[in-house]
Amino acid sequence: MHQLTEFSTRKNLDVALAQTVSQILAQAISLKGKASIAVSGGSTPKGFFKVLSQRDIDWSKVTITLADERWVAIDSQDSNTRLVHENLLQNNAAAANFFHLKQGDELTDETLTDLNVAASKTLLPLDVLILGMGEDGHTASLFPCSDEINVGLDEKNDAVLMKVQPKTAPHQRISFTFASLITSKNIFLHSCGEGKKTVLTQALNGDDPFEMPIRAFLQHPSLNTQIFWAP
Template identity: 85%
Template structure:
């Protein structure tokens, strides 16, 4: 299931999404003493990150991570870790903890196993998940072109994270699985631009998640994914 909210301007979306997420995190901190959020990369969330970073909550009790990451050096322009540090882990949010998905030079089986254990212990289930969407309908690094898409979308997959090698995009990736992300208490799809609105229409008019993996979230009967879109 999904619920679409359209905004007239990206600033309006950024402000509303930041306010909503801030309230959820504050409530989680009050109820259990901590909160967790996974965000997505790209240029779309920069404005949202900036607004959220100034929210007046106890950021020292918040752990931030990424829904996925490219296995590149952290100082690379392609690094989502760098993006988060430069745009979200600023201002009041500077006090938040960051769970690194990219650890070490090589994504070995041992590294992946260690990250799976740590993610399950520290992060899951997430209080907030902010997804993005590619032109091909991928979300996180669940690419329809990858050989890993079957395990990535498998609801019975016990692994929190998996290696992904997309065939239509550069860089090896590490991504949370659908099985782990679907346990998130609040799921949002943050999307901007007329091009993405066209993709979204295509997504909603079909039903095959292996063709467009974001459908796994938007059309799952037990999930309520909130779509925030602006031109």
Template identity: 70%
Template structure:
């Protein structure tokens, strides 16, 4: 299930989404004393990151992580970790904790096992999840072209994280699995531009989740994915 929220300007979307996420994080902190937020990379969320970073929250009680990460050095321009540190972990949000998905030089089975244990014990289930969407309908690093896509989308997958090697995009990835992401208290899809609206409409038109993994979130009967889109 989904609900589409449309905005004429990207700045209006950024501010509205920041207000919504800040309220949800505050509510989680009031309820259980802490909150968790997973965000996505790319250029689209930069304005949202800036707006959210300026919100007045008990940020020391918030843990931020990524829905997925490229296995590159954190000073690489392709690093989502770098993006988050430069645009979100600023201003008031500089006090938030950050859960690193990229740890160590190689994404070994041992590293993946350790990260799975750490995510399950200290982070999951997420309070707020912000997804992005690629032109091919991938979200997080659940790529339709990858050999790992069936495992990544399996609802009974016991693992929180998996490694992914896309065939149509560079870099090995680490990504949260669909089975772990759907347990999030609140799920948002943040997209912008006419091209992404076309992709969204295509995703809503059919049901094959292996063809367009974002459909798994948009068309699941027990998930309410809030779509935030601006021109």
């Protein structure tokens, strides 16, 4: 299932999404003393990150991570970790904790096992998940072109995190699995631009998640993916 909310400007979207997300995080802190959120990379969320970073909540009790990450140096322009540090872990949100997906030089099986254990204990279930969407309908690093897509979309997959090597995009990736992401209490798809609206329409009009993995979230019978879109 999905719910689409359209905004006239990206600024209006950023403000509304930041307000909604900060309220959810604050409620989680009030209920259980902590909160967790996974965000996505790319240029789309930068404005949202900057607005969210200024929200007045107890950020010291919030753990932020990424839905996926490229296995590149943290100072690389392609690093989502760098993006989050420069745009979200600022202002009030500088007090938040950050769970690094990219740890070490190589994504070994041992590293992946350790990260799976730590993520399961520290983060799950996520209070908030902010997804993005590529032109091919991928989300997180669940790429339709990858050999790992069947495992990645398997709801019975016990793994929290997985290696992915997309064939149509650079860099090895680490990504949360679909099975772990759907345990999130609040799921949002943040999308901007007419091109992405076309992709979204295509995703909503088809039913094969292996062709467009975002469909697995948008059309899942027991999920409510909230779509925030602006031109």
